[in-house]
Amino acid sequence: xxxxxxxxxxxxxxxxxxxxxxxxxxxxxxxxxxxxxxxxxxxxxxxxxxxxxxxxxxxxxxxxxxxxxxxxxxxxxxxxxxxxxxxxxxxxxxxxxxxxxxxxxxxxxxxxxxxxxxxxxxxxxxxxxxxxxxxxxxxxxxxxxxxxxxxxxxxxxxxxxxxxxxxxxxxxxxxxxxxxxxxxxxxxxxxxxxxxxxxxxxxxxxxxxxxxxxxxxxxxxxxxxxxxxxxxxxxxxxxxxxxxxxxxxxxxxxxxxxxxxxxxxxxxxxxxxxxxxxxxxxxxxxxxxxxxxxxxxxxxxxxxxxxxxxxxxxxxxxxxxxxxxxxxxxxxxxxxxxxxxxxxxxxxxxxxxxxxxxxxxxxxxxxxxxxxxxxxxxxxxxxxxxxxxxxxxxxxxxxxxxxxxxxxxxxxxxxxxxxxxxxxxxxxxxxxxxxxxxxxxxxxxxxxxxxxxxxxxxxxxxxxxxxxxxxxxxxxxxxxxxxxxxxxxxxxxxxxxxxxxxxxxxxxxxxxxxxxxxxxxxxxxxxxxxxxxxxxxxxxxxxxxxxxxxxxxxxxxxxxxxxxxxxxxxxxxxxxxxxxxxxxxxxxxxxxxxxxxxxxxxxxxxxxxxxxxxxxxxxxxxxxxxxxxxxxxxxxxxxxxxxxxxxxxxxxxxxxxxxxxxxxxxxxxxxxxxxxxxxxxxxxxxxxxxxxxxxxxxxxxxxxxxxxxxxxxxxxxxxxxxxxxxxxxxxxxxxxxxxxxxxxxxxxxxxxxxxxxxxxxxxxxxxxxxxxxxxxxxxxxxxxxxxxxxxxxxxxxxxxxxxxxxxxxxxxxxxxxxxxxxxxxxxxxxxxxxxxxxxxxxxxxxxxxxxxxxxxxxxxxxxxxxxxxxxxxxxxxxxxxxxxxxxxx
Ligand code: PEP
Ligand code: MG
Numbered sequence: 001x002x003x004x005x006x007x008x009x010x011x012x013x014x015x016x017x018x019x020x021x022x023x024x025x026x027x028x029x030x031x032x033x034x035x036x037x038x039x040x041x042x043x044x045x046x047x048x049x050x051x052x053x054x055x056x057x058x059x060x061x062x063x064x065x066x067x068x069x070x071x072x073x074x075x076x077x078x079x080x081x082x083x084x085x086x087x088x089x090x091x092x093x094x095x096x097x098x099x100x101x102x103x104x105x106x107x108x109x110x111x112x113x114x115x116x117x118x119x120x121x122x123x124x125x126x127x128x129x130x131x132x133x134x135x136x137x138x139x140x141x142x143x144x145x146x147x148x149x150x151x152x153x154x155x156x157x158x159x160x161x162x163x164x165x166x167x168x169x170x171x172x173x174x175x176x177x178x179x180x181x182x183x184x185x186x187x188x189x190x191x192x193x194x195x196x197x198x199x200x201x202x203x204x205x206x207x208x209x210x211x212x213x214x215x216x217x218x219x220x221x222x223x224x225x226x227x228x229x230x231x232x233x234x235x236x237x238x239x240x241x242x243x244x245x246x247x248x249x250x251x252x253x254x255x256x257x258x259x260x261x262x263x264x265x266x267x268x269x270x271x272x273x274x275x276x277x278x279x280x281x282x283x284x285x286x287x288x289x290x291x292x293x294x295x296x297x298x299x300x301x302x303x304x305x306x307x308x309x310x311x312x313x314x315x316x317x318x319x320x321x322x323x324x325x326x327x328x329x330x331x332x333x334x335x336x337x338x339x340x341x342x343x344x345x346x347x348x349x350x351x352x353x354x355x356x357x358x359x360x361x362x363x364x365x366x367x368x369x370x371x372x373x374x375x376x377x378x379x380x381x382x383x384x385x386x387x388x389x390x391x392x393x394x395x396x397x398x399x400x401x402x403x404x405x406x407x408x409x410x411x412x413x414x415x416x417x418x419x420x421x422x423x424x425x426x427x428x429x430x431x432x433x434x435x436x437x438x439x440x441x442x443x444x445x446x447x448x449x450x451x452x453x454x455x456x457x458x459x460x461x462x463x464x465x466x467x468x469x470x471x472x473x474x475x476x477x478x479x480x481x482x483x484x485x486x487x488x489x490x491x492x493x494x495x496x497x498x499x500x501x502x503x504x505x506x507x508x509x510x511x512x513x514x515x516x517x518x519x520x521x522x523x524x525x526x527x528x529x530x531x532x533x534x535x536x537x538x539x540x541x542x543x544x545x546x547x548x549x550x551x552x553x554x555x556x557x558x559x560x561x562x563x564x565x566x567x568x569x570x571x572x573x574x575x576x577x578x579x580x581x582x583x584x585x586x587x588x589x590x591x592x593x594x595x596x597x598x599x600x601x602x603x604x605x606x607x608x609x610x611x612x613x614x615x616x617x618x619x620x621x622x623x624x625x626x627x628x629x630x631x632x633x634x635x636x637x638x639x640x641x642x643x644x645x646x647x648x649x650x651x652x653x654x655x656x657x658x659x660x661x662x663x664x665x666x667x668x669x670x671x672x673x674x675x676x677x678x679x680x681x682x683x684x685x686x687x688x689x690x691x692x693x694x695x696x697x698x699x700x701x702x703x704x705x706x707x708x709x710x711x712x713x714x715x716x717x718x719x720x721x722x723x724x725x726x727x728x729x730x731x732x733x734x735x736x737x738x739x740x741x742x743x744x745x746x747x748x749x750x751x752x753x754x755x756x757x758x759x760x761x762x763x764x765x766x767x768x769x770x771x772x773x774x775x776x777x778x779x780x781x782x783x784x785x786x787x788x789x790x791x792x793x794x795x796x797x798x799x800x801x802x803x804x805x806x807x808x809x810x811x812x813x814x815x816x817x818x819x820x821x822x823x824x825x826x827x828x829x830x831x832x833x834x835x836x837x838x839x840x841x842x843x844x845x846x847x848x849x850x851x852x853x854x855x856x857x858x859x860x861x862x863x864x865x866x867x868x869x870x871x872x873x874x875x876x877x878x879x880x881x882x883x884x885x886x887x888x889x
Pocket of ligand 1: 762783
């Protein structure tokens with residue numbers, strides 16, 4: 001196996017092996033762009049190291065051979081005294097993990113070679129500054145020395161000199177600082193800073209391998225659902241310097257605005273600095289457009305390269321570059337992260353430019369991004385007190401209590417508080433606070449600072465670089481212009497789309513995308529919102545592509561109408577138990593308590609017209625589209641009073657010697673129906689079988705409602721669904737009764753009704769005997785909530801609050817199986833039942849109506865196993881439509 005690839009050997013499709021950075025460096029090299037020469041150590045080498053604790057035997061020799069080739073190309077040797085070759089050692093995994101792993105620059109510098117570098121560059125200050133950076137980075141990331149010790153020594157040197165920025169330190173100061181740094185290393189790491197350049201390089205490579213399993217990296221991967229076994233590649237690249245004076249510098253650029261998608265010049269530039277200074281947001285950058293006046297030649301070349309890259313990758317790219325004494329070098333490129341809104345705009349722009357087709361455009365957006373665009377925004381009409389404005393780094397409207405450190409953010413959010421994490425700037429140690437917060441606000445750093453990049457990746461609202469805010473993390477407060485002080489716990493609101501910061505809680509309004517789906521905003525108009533336009537077009541692409549139909553889980557006409565506006569093609573689940581709440585609860589109570597047939601008949605008779613009215617409204621709202629009505633499902637005791645409360649009432653009445661006959665009767669019923677595991681008890685079809693007349697009343701209500709709609713020239717398409725069936729016999733009995741009722745209603749009304757009868761598949765036994773069940777069912781709808789509960793043996797009402805956090809932390813699953821379908825377990829049963837059902841009845845209609853029906857990843861699975869439709873809550877319908885389109889393209 002080959003463990004090392006020269007940049008000239010790889011290409012962009014080798015991300016698994018070379019990591020994103022390495023693959024793209026190779027691609028740029030092969031495009032003839034100015035990339036400093038270097039080589040990449042593969043993720044395979046990393047995996048061997050992580051598995052065995054030892055680097056692969058062949059690695060050392062391969063690195064030596066590639067280093068020699070690099071030295072030959074560059075005409076100098078690594079760390080050679082008179083004219084040293086210096087290299088950077090950088091991590092680069094398959095998926096970008098910004099700031100999560102380690103980088104060491106300037107490898108090859110030593111007490112001897114620093115002199116050579118000074119001579120070659122004609123700049124003592126630069127050489128000593130490079131050396132102190134090496135010791136600092138190497139000390140921290142390779143030798144594990146506390147980075148603050150170096151920072152404090154640097155601050156002390158600046159104070160001693162009475163200067164504020166590090167560029168004001170002179171060669172002599174930096175020389176002293178190097179001595180100080182070496183002492184720190186010796187004291188803290190128990191060894192000298194290595195003077196042998198090859199030892200520096202080898203240790204740095206190992207440190208990058210190790211950083212894959214650092215806490216920060218692991219947490220980031222869990223959050224982003226990146227597998228833990230991929231490993232990282234390591235890039236060894238000859239150094240170019242952005243800190244060689246005013247004709248040098250470093251920057252970050254985007255081929256389009258990652259926040260809006262607009263074409264233009266977007267990025268930040270920092271003169272006389274190294275790349276880390278930009279990413280860390282330590283010094284403030286200038287907008288990239290200013291490079292045109294600083295260095296026109298490099299600027300023009302950069303614009304040219306950006307165009308080449310966009311046309312080559314057919315997507316927005318982000319770029320890191322360095323200018324060394326007027327010579328432009330490309331240090332990195334990748335398909336850039338972007339906001340949700342920009343993803344939609346860019347996808348349609350690229351279609352218009354003829355760079356991609358509709359199917360590809362669908363791959364450039366996700367349901368999660370669409371969901372994000374459906375979040376509410378701040379009300380523009382609201383009276384607000386704006387106290388600052390920073391850079392709109394990641395869109396959204398976030399309101400919460402200001403907290404000034406990650407620990408508090410996590411603690412408060414665990415106790416249910418909404419918090420905004422306020423920092424001067426964030427670093428990778430703030431990750432868990434950022435996850436816990438509603439939004440992130442920083443007073444320093446640009447669009448490419450850590451806070452901005454990470455927040456965008458998480459889809460979290462972020463405003464950064466709000467410079468007029470004075471953040472004092474030690475005293476846990478910030479001072480806003482005018483002197484007002486925001487203390488920890490004070491409410492603030494931040495707008496990640498405009499960068500504005502407000503005191504107090506600003507009310508929020510719906511997003512334009514929701515207004516569009518609601519039909520209150522239109523695409524195609526002259527002044528149409530650009531985002532709405534893009535969403536409209538992408539939804540049309542998805543609707544053209546998808547095979548899966550999308551239905552709604554809706555129980556009343558209002559929800560049904562909304563679902564229809566959002567694109568629902570029917571109702572996949574109407575839970576009738578929701579129709580028995582409120583005033584009707586008493587009627588159900590009487591039904592449950594009925595001692596005689598007559599009493600029972602009486603309460604059913606009262607319920608019938610109410611149910612019928614519900615269905616008439618629903619059929620009207622969904623006229624012409626299928627409406628699946630599920631007969632009553634929940635345990636009966638849910639309709640009865642609370643056992644404890646009732647016991648107290650009875651006991652009180654007894655002690656006061658008041659009449660309490662009715663209460664006592666109720667209490668006895670409650671006791672009789674009380675179940676230790678109600679989810680596995682008397683519910684679903686079991687209820688229909690033991691409470692005579694209940695299901696037939698519901699079927700009658702459906703049939704009569706359908707007949708009424710028909711006589712009103714409507715087109716009702718009811719489907720009657722029997723829940724929690726475990727065996728075909730249950731279904732057969734209910735079905736026989738239902739068929740009889742339907743026949744009665746047809747005869748009585750003289751209307752022909754086409755009502756189909758089907759079942760939910762939500763028990764393992766039902767899935768395993770689906771072939772038999774299909775004999776009596778015209779359709780199956782997978783109830784993946786109960787199916788997940790019963791396949792795993794997890795109580796769906798309890799687990800998320802009890803042990804799921806521990807399971808997620810231990811990596812037993814990356815996401816709750818109640819959220820995303822467990823393909824291997826629950827999914828296999830779905831697949832098996834679908835196949836067996838269709839073997840019995842080839843035209844069996846198949847759908848899913850559990851929560852998974854609106855989950856992006858699960859939608860792809862349901863597409864793959866050949867279901868006909870997914871059904872989900874009205875607000876998730878656009879997401880399901882989009883994902884169904886993506887699954888099919
Ligand atoms: C299910 O079990 O997946 C389902 C849709 O039914 P309910 O959630 O009402 O039990
Ligand atoms: Mg269920």
